[in-house]
Amino acid sequence: MDAGTITTAALDTMAEVGLDRLTMRAIAARLGVQVGGLYYYLPDKTTLLRSMADRICLQIMDAAAPTGDWRLDALDLCHATRRTLLERRDSTRVFAQSPMVASVGALGLLERMLELLANGIAPDRVAVAADTLLSYVTGFTLQEQVGTDIQPLDPSLITNGPARFPRFFATIGCDVETTFGTALQAILAGFQGESLP
Numbered sequence: 001m002d003a004g005t006i007t008t009a010a011l012d013t014m015a016e017v018g019l020d021r022l023t024m025r026a027i028a029a030r031l032g033v034q035v036g037g038l039y040y041y042l043p044d045k046t047t048l049l050r051s052m053a054d055r056i057c058l059q060i061m062d063a064a065a066p067t068g069d070w071r072l073d074a075l076d077l078c079h080a081t082r083r084t085l086l087e088r089r090d091s092t093r094v095f096a097q098s099p100m101v102a103s104v105g106a107l108g109l110l111e112r113m114l115e116l117l118a119n120g121i122a123p124d125r126v127a128v129a130a131d132t133l134l135s136y137v138t139g140f141t142l143q144e145q146v147g148t149d150i151q152p153l154d155p156s157l158i159t160n161g162p163a164r165f166p167r168f169f170a171t172i173g174c175d176v177e178t179t180f181g182t183a184l185q186a187i188l189a190g191f192q193g194e195s196l197p
Contacts, residue, residue, distance in 0.1 A: 001031065001033065001037065001041070002041060003041040003042055003051055005031070006027060006031070006038055006041055006042055006048075006051075007042075007048075007051045007052055007054075007055050008055075009027050009030045009031050010022065010027050010048055010051075010052055011052055011055065011056075011088060011091075012030065013026050013027050013030050014052070014088065014089060014090050014091075014094075015088045015089045015090075016089075018089060018090050019089075019090035019093050019094065024038050024039070024045075024048075046101050049094060049097060049101045050098075050101040050102060050103050050104075052094050053094050053095060053097065053098035053101060053103035053105055053106055054103050054104055054105035054106075055105065056084065056085070056088075056091055056094060056095055056098075056105070057095070057098065057103060057105030057106050057108060057109045058105050058108075059084050060077070060080050060081045060084045060085075060109060061077075061080075061105075061108065061109060061112060063080040063083060063084055064076050064077045064080040064112075070116045070117070070119035070120050071120055071188060073116050074113065074116040074117055074133070074188065075181075075184055075185070075188070077109075077112065077113060077116065078133055078134075078136075078137050078184050079180075079181075079184075081095075081109075081134070081137045081138075081141075082137055082140065082141050082180065085137075085138075085141045085145070086141060086144060086145065089145065090145065091145075092138060092141045092142045092145050093142070093145075095138060096138050096142065109134075110130060110134070113130045113133065113134065114126055114127065114130050117129050117130055117133075117191075120192060121188075121191050121192055122193075125191050128191070129187070129188070129191040132187055132191070133184065133187055133188075136183060136184070136187060137184075140180055140183075144176070
């Protein structure tokens with residue numbers, strides 16, 4: 001057993017029970033070991049979360065396929081982040097906490113984004129652009145994941161909602177991929193000082 005094996009078990013356990021019910025005891029049960037043995041490798045919850053965030057961020061960077069075009073690569077890194085986070089329940093919550101637990105993987109992901117954006121965005125805008133893009137991806141994906149655990153809309157809202165909230169109800173059924181991609185392009189265009197096509 002090693003920290004990598006425990007991290008894999010933690011991610012698999014989280015996918016089944018959710019982050020709030022993820023415990024060292026549950027991870028130990030999955031591995032068929034005594035819980036005390038885990039603490040030798042990952043001594044506390046913060047260290048566990050850091051290891052999980054590192055793994056998630058490395059998977060994101062492995063999923064991105066560089067083309068040499070900074071703009072396409074920045075967009076692809078955002079799409080790879082969303083795809084990877086959607087693969088596993090509550091991954092987005094771990095990802096969102098990654099700066100707070102000092103994840104080296106998260107720092108590597110941010111460094112890659114900053115490097116890409118520096119090729120096409122003014123130096124004084126790069127840091128804010130990277131933060132905006134990654135915050136948007138995190139928020140968008142978190143809404144997608146949280147939405148899977150929520151009950152459907154109240155029937156009375158479905159019946160009366162379109163009359164009361166016509167603009168909102170007009171957005172229902174929009175293609176999620178198109179919405180996500182268009183917003184990313186708009187963010188990049190804004191930071192480049194471009195007008196949208």
